[in-house]
Amino acid sequence: MTTTEIFDSLWSEYSERTPSAQKINELFISKGNKIFNDHVAFRTFDDPRVNIEVLAKPFLAAGYVECGDYTFEAKKLYAKHYEHATDKNVPRVFISQLKVAEFSSELQTEVKKMIDAIPESELHTGQLVFKGRLWGQPSFDLYEKLQAETEYAAWLYVNGFCSNHFTVDINKLETFSSLQEVNEFLKVNGFKMNTSGGEIKGTPAQFLEQSSVLADRIPVEFKETTKEITSCYYEFAFRHEMANGKLFSGFVTGSADKIFESTDMKL
Numbered sequence: 001m002t003t004t005e006i007f008d009s010l011w012s013e014y015s016e017r018t019p020s021a022q023k024i025n026e027l028f029i030s031k032g033n034k035i036f037n038d039h040v041a042f043r044t045f046d047d048p049r050v051n052i053e054v055l056a057k058p059f060l061a062a063g064y065v066e067c068g069d070y071t072f073e074a075k076k077l078y079a080k081h082y083e084h085a086t087d088k089n090v091p092r093v094f095i096s097q098l099k100v101a102e103f104s105s106e107l108q109t110e111v112k113k114m115i116d117a118i119p120e121s122e123l124h125t126g127q128l129v130f131k132g133r134l135w136g137q138p139s140f141d142l143y144e145k146l147q148a149e150t151e152y153a154a155w156l157y158v159n160g161f162c163s164n165h166f167t168v169d170i171n172k173l174e175t176f177s178s179l180q181e182v183n184e185f186l187k188v189n190g191f192k193m194n195t196s197g198g199e200i201k202g203t204p205a206q207f208l209e210q211s212s213v214l215a216d217r218i219p220v221e222f223k224e225t226t227k228e229i230t231s232c233y234y235e236f237a238f239r240h241e242m243a244n245g246k247l248f249s250g251f252v253t254g255s256a257d258k259i260f261e262s263t264d265m266k267l
Contacts, residue, residue: 003062003090009130010040014163018216018232020191021166027189028168031175038169038237039081039092042129043156046097047115049123052080055161057126059093067092068250072257075152076102081251091167094251096260098152107149110142114157133160140222143229151264158220158229165212165262167235171247179209179238186213194233197258207240207248210255215263233262 001009015022025035044050056064064082071078079096100111117135122128138158147154168182176182179200183193191213193199202209215233219226239247 001058001062003084003087006058006062007037007040007091010163011166013130013132014166014232017159017162017218018234020213020216021232021234024168024186024191024213024234027185028173033173033175036089036169036172037091038167038235038239039094040166041094041096041164041235042161043152043164044095044097044128044161045100045111045115045153045156046078047100047111049115050118050128050161052078052095052097054123054126055095055129056080056082056093058129061126063087064093070096070251070253070256072096072253072260075257075260076150077152077260079251079256083249092249094256098150098156103149103153107146107153110146110157111153128161129163131161133158135160138220138222140224140227143222147265151266152260154265155230155263159231163232165233165235167210167237170236170238179211179236182236183211194259194262196261196264197255201255201258202252204240206252206255207242208250208252208255209238209240210252210259211236212259212262230263230265235259235262 042055044055059082063085065085067081067083069080076099077096082093084090100108114135122134143154146157194212194214200209200211212233212235215230217228218231220229242248
């Protein structure tokens, strides 16, 4: 697949599950802007059958290379980011995984059951990022048990392998010059921001400022009942120039830690 095919496919699925993203795009376009994506993010478990390296396969095949890694001690996550080796106009890719062994034996057992339930044929296609939930209808009881330990695992149990968020590249917007302006514009238009750790995560001194709206909620048919559960969210990133004159291209762990919470049910 080409990068265009990859991101068109990902956006099609993501925007269907995240109606607010399409509405926000329409608002930006109505103000004379063209939308560029800074990065797209995915979540997974550290099981070697579905880990970061497995989810990265279609991107590596399309010319991406690994550019950085990150550890989130409190949330027990590890992540890597990838950039295209030659085309700097395509989005970065950020993939995180849950360090399952650091959780209870019950959670470890349930995660193994999920992955064991994935058809063997799906595990070897190199296309997991497009596949969504591959372990059948979820149980609300299990969802709540996972949520008590980690929102990340509960979200992944319901949503499966998909784009967790796309990110608007604020540097490339024509009619906005700062993340503060973007946030005010979004709030005036009725969108709720993730305020965990502040509305804007990061500072010019860290060369990256990020914000996000709270995740959309969509009805999920559990075995026991139907409930509205967080799906995906839209993020916004403003990158600052470093001493060498280039825009910072990586990520800031402390900021990303709070961005993860955009899908938390409690927010």
